[in-house]
Amino acid sequence: MDNTALYKLSYGVFMLSTTADGKSNGCITNTAIQVASNPTRIAIACINANYTCDLIKKSGVFTLSLLDETTTFDLIKHFGMQSGRDVDKIAGQPLKQDAKGLYYLTEHTTAYISATVVDSMDLGSHTLFIATVDDAKLVSGKAPLTYADYQSKVKPKPEAPKQDRKIKGWRCKICGYIYEGSELPADFKCPLCGHPADDFEPIYE
């Protein structure tokens, strides 16, 4: 099996948000598709290790902010590379609340979808949620950011490791998984979230 073949699947980039037990949070995901009409339903896959995934299991509702071509790496970093268990990702961000009180982004966002979970499936690394779309509205209406364009245009090129410091491990910037060892194989994929070696950053001694 050639893992690079799977990279040829096309995705968008989304900020997924929910509120449960008085706590609001959001994360970055690239896996959302419409799966049925009448009623309109979407499927999203969410990493089980993510706090947002825990919250959706409790709330049964979520919004999906469909990021547009103006998206900055700062926005991805804010929602995608830190955990809502440690920081408040909501405060100070360009967000509005929908009819259910859930947050969605008002900047760098072409449209948003508000949905209610009707079924879910635990797939080990991820949970797949099937949800009925309650509301959907255009925000900027601009071209959506594709995951391919995120990789080639938005994401900074990985920094070369500093030669004068010893590397003791590698951290997945997507989900926080730690690989122990100084050399990360080039074809390594995160066992937790499936992201490739260039989503890892070195941990120095």
Place this chain on the structure above:
Amino acid sequence: MDNTALYKLSYGVFMLSTTADGKSNGCITNTAIQVASNPTRIAIACINANYTCDLIKKSGVFTLSLLDETTTFDLIKHFGMQSGRDVDKIAGQPLKQDAKGLYYLTEHTTAYISATVVDSMDLGSHTLFIATVDDAKLVSGKAPLTYADYQSKVKPKPEAPKQDRKIKGWRCKICGYIYEGSELPADFKCPLCGHPADDFEPIYE
């Protein structure tokens, strides 16, 4: 709800194929995402009215040919706009068989995935299949065709209806659904497959 907001979700374009009861068939779909790692799993949504969907329910296996940027409208028309119940879509096409004997495309295809269904969910208009990836290989390795590029670059612009002939209805070119009436509302969506008004062609008296 603004349906155009849902058009901002990003998709690829795929030829989905299987073999059951000695019959091989393929159709065009745009909904496939990786949903888990270890084992690698994908989810695809398939229109229940499609013959390929029936066959996958029997066989429990399928291939997904990930179409590339060189894809022609003829290829989409061949696999996407006629039914395998009426014609043999396999004969004479640039196809190879994988280790399970299933067909995948060798032209206009960046990569293919071969998978086994582990779960499914009937969502009314569509069935969502969750499948473990058994094999995946690069074919052309070129940039994948996105659904947005299919709409703007590959698909011909809809023909203006002939003024001298009376229209009695409209046929969805994707799934064959018939709308009775001379005027199709601009915001109409196919109740069967969810495709918009410009995927319908006039039926003349």
